[in-house]
Amino acid sequence: MNQRQTVAERGGADRSGKNGDGAERHEEIHRSISDAIIEHRLRPGARLREDALADVFGISRTGIRKILQRLALEQLVTLTPRRGASVTRPTAEEAKDVFDARQMVECGLMPEVARRIGDDDLRELRDMARRERQALKSGEQSTAIRLSADFHTRLARISGNATLADFVERLCSRSSLILAVYGNPGHLGCESHDHDDLIGYLETGNGERARAFMSRHLKAIEASLSIVEEEAEAPDLHRIFSD
Amino acid sequence: MNQRQTVAERGGADRSGKNGDGAERHEEIHRSISDAIIEHRLRPGARLREDALADVFGISRTGIRKILQRLALEQLVTLTPRRGASVTRPTAEEAKDVFDARQMVECGLMPEVARRIGDDDLRELRDMARRERQALKSGEQSTAIRLSADFHTRLARISGNATLADFVERLCSRSSLILAVYGNPGHLGCESHDHDDLIGYLETGNGERARAFMSRHLKAIEASLSIVEEEAEAPDLHRIFSD
DNA sequence: GGCTGCCGATATGTATACAATGATCGTGCA
DNA sequence: TGCACGATCATTGTATACATATCGGCAGCC
CATH class of the missing domain: 1.20.120.530 (GntR ligand-binding domain-like)
Incomplete structure (x- = not known):
């Protein structure tokens, strides 16, 4: 009883056969996003909208949220309440x-x-x-x-x-x-x-x-890193224009 | 314990008053469950049904699932597909x-x-x-x-x-x-x-x-531990009856 | 009499609908 | 012309409804 006919692989990406088991699919998506971050195709600070991701991977926001949460616990993405997810910018x-x-x-x-x-x-x-x-x-x-x-x-x-x-x-x-x-x-x-x-x-x-x-x-x-705390968040205008 | 039945009956009116911010509430619940596990009030192997937890804490299953997932990443609970959550039994x-x-x-x-x-x-x-x-x-x-x-x-x-x-x-x-x-x-x-x-x-x-x-x-x-691998999960019948 | 297979109950997996909140843009007033 | 306030929009947070798989019991058959 391995027939699994109800998995709709929408979104045009049928990857690695038809084994669309939910858990494995999630694993795969997690890895896709994770790789994109690690490979710098998604730069720190980049926003990750749930709708867009859900659309890209052809699952609903529910699944995306699950994956984003996991990525957040792994500290690859930052989840700001009411503001959504973005790629973490390490301090x-x-x-x-x-x-x-x-x-x-x-x-x-x-x-x-x-x-x-x-x-x-x-x-x-x-x-x-x-x-x-x-x-x-x-x-x-x-x-x-x-x-x-x-x-x-x-x-x-x-x-x-x-x-x-x-x-x-x-x-x-x-x-x-x-x-x-x-x-x-x-x-x-x-x-x-x-x-x-x-x-x-x-x-x-x-x-x-x-x-x-x-x-x-x-x-x-x-x-080899040049670690200088860039205060992009709240630039100190007073200090910048103090001369 | 409390008469916590359907808090959100009348929409957001009561929420604005009591500052019951969702995120903090979740944090609190996470800690409650976490403490119960650490303090051995929930023993390894104990099942954690979503419905029951949702009922106890007065939120919907959605929130509970989120918390259970986090606990799973922290390896305090084990999530078995289609079988639900249970307190992890470390090997x-x-x-x-x-x-x-x-x-x-x-x-x-x-x-x-x-x-x-x-x-x-x-x-x-x-x-x-x-x-x-x-x-x-x-x-x-x-x-x-x-x-x-x-x-x-x-x-x-x-x-x-x-x-x-x-x-x-x-x-x-x-x-x-x-x-x-x-x-x-x-x-x-x-x-x-x-x-x-x-x-x-x-x-x-x-x-x-x-x-x-x-x-x-x-x-x-x-x-001080007595670490003996108890193979209660899947006893090897072949090995046991091989003589 | 014991094993097997079916069936109902229960619980989880997923999607969608609705509510609330922060952001953006436009308009009015000084 | 610039600032402040207000409305609309976009996006997330939460709950619920529906689909699906597993478990336990029961009956029928070998």
Whole structure:
């Protein structure tokens, strides 16, 4: 009894077959929006109207609201009462918190990752690093950014601790937002060869080296940002015109 | 308990008067349910029917669903498609992950906490520890459990890193669930004087001592559990009757 | 007598309708 | 001409109605 004839795939996008199971469809939409944010196709501050999204994805506002709420808990979108949803614009303080958290968790995970990493993992990580380099070379910044976040997340998952891996995943998503706001154009977060070097340390089982390298790696990303609190919200006119 | 039947009978007239802002009301309900779970008044596995909750809190199912979803993302309740919501029953693996995560984050936070702690914080922490001891002595287990989780959360928040503090808060909530499933009755997680000792180390600014003590403290809690995977969900009949 | 399959009851999933609120634009007055 | 006030509009918040899947019981059949 697998007939599911009542799912109307309106909106012209029949993606990945006809498996339009509600939950999976929602998952898919969540991922679509999430990816768009992480890849900077939706910039911080962009408004996300429920009607428009409902129209685009061919479901009703009810489902969209559910997804927006989830994105809000993941801190990718900000829900302002009566004003709707918009892509979160991280503050300088949040940026610092996120990178401090990454220092603690990602570095702390490295020894365990080095212990548990297997050949399959190494192969996959190398492939991801390769695709990232390739994307960078061909100027596909969006793809490179997402692959970089995917790389860090995948790494954390090798540790076997799902709770910490989920946390790292969210931190990486938020980092992507931070890059969008405070990053310098043309200078992407991760150096192109860093990830390859990291894989090398992990392959030889040198957890402490990997930890130290990850620490430098993250510090380098953070240092590449120009974090200046832009007071776009309420510009201090007095200060600006005080001369 | 109350005669809360159909508050919105006459439209918005009564709402403008009592300042019953929807968002705050939702927050309140979320907290009510959350507390009930953390305090073990709702045991793992308990079903949470939408209709019943809607009836109890006097709002419609729409609002309840929103809250249940949030609780699900916080991993306090489990949402099974078509089966509804129930209080999460953590697996042994999840329990291990949660305590490993707490080791990494809470211990890692101690030096910074020791650096930033102030007199107000110390006063408040002492008060919390005192109330916890008192609750334990008078047999109010529910209160003691919640106060213990509050203590750890409050501690993390002193670090100034909101992201990590939120994470710790969620880990503590989940720990409370873990205690409900794997804890031994009569032997609560935290020793009654541990928290006071910890405050002592923090007061003298000895971050490393505090970190080491926190590590022992968490290990002690974890050791007090009897983590045996009970396969009540889907007993493996083949394995059981294989002889 | 036990197992299987159907059927009603119950609860959830989804969409839509309506209400309320904040934003925008136009008009009137100083 | 500029500002303030008011009406309209756009958008979200909430509730309810309808569709659909699951669970428990009962009867019929092997």
